[in-house]
Amino acid sequence: SQQGEEDPQALSIQEGENATMNCSYKTSINNLQWYRQNSGRGLVHLILIRSNEREKHSGRLRVTLDTSKKSSSLLITASRAADTASYFCATDGGGSNYKLTFGKGTLLTVNP
Amino acid sequence: ETGVTQSPTHLIKTRGQQVTLRCSSQSGHNTVSWYQQALGQGPQFIFQYYREEENGRGNFPPRFSGLQFPNYSSELNVNALELDDSALYLCASSFGASGGTKETQYFGPGTRLLVL
Numbered sequence: 544s545q546q547g548e549e550d551p552q553a554l555s556i557q558e559g560e561n562a563t564m565n566c567s568y569k570t571s572i573n574n575l576q577w578y579r580q581n582s583g584r585g586l587v588h589l590i591l592i593r594s595n596e597r598e599k600h601s602g603r604l605r606v607t608l609d610t611s612k613k614s615s616s617l618l619i620t621a622s623r624a625a626d627t628a629s630y631f632c633a634t635d636g637g638g639s640n641y642k643l644t645f646g647k648g649t650l651l652t653v654n655p
Numbered sequence: 656e657t658g659v660t661q662s663p664t665h666l667i668k669t670r671g672q673q674v675t676l677r678c679s680s681q682s683g684h685n686t687v688s689w690y691q692q693a694l695g696q697g698p699q700f701i702f703q704y705y706r707e708e709e710n711g712r713g714n715f716p717p718r719f720s721g722l723q724f725p726n727y728s729s730e731l732n733v734n735a736l737e738l739d740d741s742a743l744y745l746c747a748s749s750f751g752a753s754g755g756t757k758e759t760q761y762f763g764p765g766t767r768l769l770v771l
Contacts, residue, residue, distance in 0.1 A: 556740040576759065583743060585657075586698070589672055631697050642688065643747075643760060645697030 549632060557654050562619045564649040566632030567612075573635045575608055576630040576643065577617050581628045589617075589630075622653045657681060659748050659763035667769045668736050676731045676766045680748030686710070687729040688760060689721060692743040704729055705751050733768075741770045 550565045566575070574593045578586040592599045592608045592615070599606045605618040619626055629650050633643040658681035668674050680687050686705045690698035700713035704723035718734040727748070733740055744767075747760035 578762070583694075583744060583765075583767070586747075586762040588657075588761060591759050632755050633697075641751075642700040642703060642713065643666075643690075643698075644700065645690075647695070647697050 549630065549646040550568075551649060552647070553650045553652070555652040555654065556622055558622060558624055560622055560653075562622050562626070562651055563587050563643070563649070564617045564630050566615045566617070566646060568615075568632075568634045568644075568646075569613065570636050575606075576633045576635070577604075577606060577615075577636065578631045578633060578645075580631065580648070581627075586631065591648070619651075622651075624653050624655045627651060627653045657748075657761040657763065659746065659761050661744075661746055661766050663766060664726070664764065665767045665769075668771065669771050670736055670738060672736050672770075673732065673734045674736060674768060676733075676744050676746075676768070677727045677728065678731070678746035678748075678763055680746075683728050683763055684748040684750050684761075686749045686751040687723055687727065688747045688749070689729070689731050690745045690747065690766075691715070692745060693739075694742070698745055710751075722762040736770045738770050741768060743767050 576591045577589040590601045603620045606617045629648040631645050631648045633645045635641045660679045662677045683721040692698040702712040703710045704742040707723045720732045723729045743765045745765045747762045749760045
């Protein structure tokens with residue numbers, strides 16, 4: 544079953560604009576991670592935010608986490624055509640194996 | 656590049672056949688997780704291996720099985736292939752301290768399996 548749900552399912556913007564993607568989840572988590580996937584290839588890890596953190600930055604990426612609302616957002620600033628990809632949030636709900644539960648992803652298209 | 660490699664990159668099989676997919680974990684990692692990603696969906700957790708033992712399993716039937724070797728590389732075996740097994744199979748390696756991992760999982764490029 545999918546735990547995280549990304550919103551929107553698809554997003555199309557112009558180069559230089561900011562892109563915001565949201566993720567909601569259902570159960571308590573240890574951490575939440577964002578991944579990028581280009582054209583059905585492997586997943587590239589972008590950023591991990593722990594349940595006791597509220598905001599984290601990495602380069603042009605900004606991630607927020609609101610555990611009371613069970614939601615997270617990923618902001619990509621000054622987008623580039625190379626940012627075109629699918630973006631997934633993945634939650635780690637603890638237990639003995641810390642399996643990642645993914646949403647269906649947001650397909651971001653950045654037009655040059 | 657994550658340092659996680661998978662082989663083969665593509666594979667075509669027919670229904671009822673068996674397949675073995677391979678994954679080499681990143682140096683220093685002792686945990687390997689396998690995921691299935693159907694077209695247009697997010698990855699689904701199949702199972703995880705930690706120090707050569709299965710350490711959790713998702714909602715997949717027993718015909719999905721795995722192994723982890725002393726060098727922490729891993730295999731995913733699927734018996735009696737069905738058409739719905741067509742998907743991208745991803746492995747992810749990570750470091751776990753006492754079973755499982757709270758840390759980042761690094762994914763390989765995947766093996767695309769087509770079952771005809």
